[in-house]
Amino acid sequence: MWQDPAMAIDFSFPPEVEDVRQRVRAFVDEEVRPGEQRLAAEGAGRADWRATLQALRASARDQGLWLPHMPAEWGGMGLGPTALAAVSAELAKARMGPYVVNCYAPDEGNMHTILHWGTAEQKERYLRPLTEGSTRSCFAMTEPEVAGSDPTLMQSRAIRDGSDWVIDGHKWFVSGARGASFAIVIARTEDEPPVPQAATSAFLVDIPTGGFEIVRDVETMSGSHNHCEIRMSGVRVPEEALLGGRGQGHRLGQYRLGPARLAHCMRWIGQAEAALDMMVERATSRYAHGSYLADKQGIQWLISESAIELYQAKLMVLHAAYRIEASLPFLTEVSMAKHHVANTLWRICDRAVQVHGALGYSRDSPLSEMLLQARWSRFADGADEVHKWRVAEAAIEAWRASGTTRAATGDLPL
Numbered sequence: 001m002w003q004d005p006a007m008a009i010d011f012s013f014p015p016e017v018e019d020v021r022q023r024v025r026a027f028v029d030e031e032v033r034p035g036e037q038r039l040a041a042e043g044a045g046r047a048d049w050r051a052t053l054q055a056l057r058a059s060a061r062d063q064g065l066w067l068p069h070m071p072a073e074w075g076g077m078g079l080g081p082t083a084l085a086a087v088s089a090e091l092a093k094a095r096m097g098p099y100v101v102n103c104y105a106p107d108e109g110n111m112h113t114i115l116h117w118g119t120a121e122q123k124e125r126y127l128r129p130l131t132e133g134s135t136r137s138c139f140a141m142t143e144p145e146v147a148g149s150d151p152t153l154m155q156s157r158a159i160r161d162g163s164d165w166v167i168d169g170h171k172w173f174v175s176g177a178r179g180a181s182f183a184i185v186i187a188r189t190e191d192e193p194p195v196p197q198a199a200t201s202a203f204l205v206d207i208p209t210g211g212f213e214i215v216r217d218v219e220t221m222s223g224s225h226n227h228c229e230i231r232m233s234g235v236r237v238p239e240e241a242l243l244g245g246r247g248q249g250h251r252l253g254q255y256r257l258g259p260a261r262l263a264h265c266m267r268w269i270g271q272a273e274a275a276l277d278m279m280v281e282r283a284t285s286r287y288a289h290g291s292y293l294a295d296k297q298g299i300q301w302l303i304s305e306s307a308i309e310l311y312q313a314k315l316m317v318l319h320a321a322y323r324i325e326a327s328l329p330f331l332t333e334v335s336m337a338k339h340h341v342a343n344t345l346w347r348i349c350d351r352a353v354q355v356h357g358a359l360g361y362s363r364d365s366p367l368s369e370m371l372l373q374a375r376w377s378r379f380a381d382g383a384d385e386v387h388k389w390r391v392a393e394a395a396i397e398a399w400r401a402s403g404t405t406r407a408a409t410g411d412l413p414l
């Protein structure tokens with residue numbers, strides 16, 4: 001039989017990545033999820049959750065499971081994007097998982113941003129304590145008055161005053177703002193930028209700072225989760241607070257969002273798999289009309305559609321991560337993955353609720369919260385429509401350049 005000796009497509013991980021994936025899985029199964037379930041069963045208060053988080057963090061550090069996304073010189077595990085995909089999906093099977101290893105939004109993206117754009121002083125002052133887990137941060141870009149999907153419309157302003165900058169503006173949905181020790185604030189600094197995308201800059205703003213007011217924790221459809229409204233009135237910061245140079249706010253946001261979008265996808269895959277597991281567990285144990293739900297074709301279709309979509313989602317995320325790791329263009333692949341995984345998560349959670357009936361709709365099951373959380377994945381970090389627009393642009397551009405759309409469908413050797 002003819003064999004291709006140069007066959008290079010291999011979906012297994014190297015032994016050291018497989019080892020870390022298995023260790024993370026065991027840690028989540030044996031420590032994180034049981035801890036979470038105990039707290040939920042006891043109806044524990046905030047202090048108990050915090051104490052458990054600290055204990056789990058100590059255990060994670062002891063096992064070398066800390067900061068999977070950061071390089072070793074910053075105390076991290078130094079995983080590349082594909083290995084990170086595997087580990088993040090395992091972590092997301094428990095709600096606290098990403099927090100326990102200090103790899104959750106928005107701190108994860110902020111760490112990457114400061115690592116890439118920060119000066120040595122900024123890294124010591126802001127990044128160091130974040131990596132140690134002694135502080136938290138937030139990222140303030142979206143404004144209630146203008147479409148967050150189009151950052152060129154941003155109205156918050158920073159004006160030069162001597163060697164300082166003075167910031168005025170209004171932001172909302174600033175995740176993690178309460179309790180954060182600083183914010184990365186994006187504000188307009190340029191009146192006549194060469195391109196509209198070069199009008200904004202990023203600033204590191206200490207919290208508290210005079211004029212920086214957390215107005216409220218915006219209540220969402222799933223309750224209050226520290227997504228805050230913020231008003232900035234005459235917030236004065238020194239020159240050294242500028243992160244990444246004047247007019248770089250949009251670039252910095254894009255740099256942050258590319259891999260951060262994929263990091264969300266990795267966690268969503270873990271959540272989608274948890275929902276599918278629950279769907280199948282319920283279907284195989286719930287009896288109605290003469291058989292288990294799992295024996296009914298209508299339910300099998302829900303299961304099979306979910307399995308097919310989740311398989312697609314995993315392939316897309318792995319391939320986009322591979323392209324980032326191989327320094328290949330990745331924006332179209334990340335857009336496609338982000339759109340597909342977000343919608344897959346939503347559909348699988350919805351189907352899992354359906355199979356669980358009243359239990360799925362109740363707070364007795366985690367599915368109701370998972371479904372509500374899944375809803376924002378379809379518009380935050382790039383709305384479905386914007387990603388589809390970008391994907392269509394890439395397909396049209398590829399066709400114009402080469403007479404085929406092949407390069408815009410993952411540029412695979414097929």
Ligand SMILES: Cc1cc2nc3c(=O)[nH]c(=O)nc-3n(C[C@H](O)[C@H](O)[C@H](O)COP(=O)(O)OP(=O)(O)OC[C@H]3O[C@@H](n4cnc5c(N)ncnc54)[C@H](O)[C@@H]3O)c2cc1C
Pocket residue numbers: 106138139140141142143146147148149150172173174175176227376378379380381382383384385386389
């Ligand atoms: C849970 C959560 C956490 C968040 N955390 C943060 C955070 O930490 N920091 C931060 O700055 N922001 C954060 N956000 C805000 C988020 O980034 C914005 O919601 C997102 O960018 C969309 O902006 P918008 O809400 O203003 O919607 P809009 O821009 O007003 O868009 C609304 C809808 O318009 C449609 N639309 C927009 N553009 C197009 C187009 N070109 N073509 C077709 N349709 C279009 C889409 O359907 C879109 O959903 C968070 C949001 C949520 C829900």
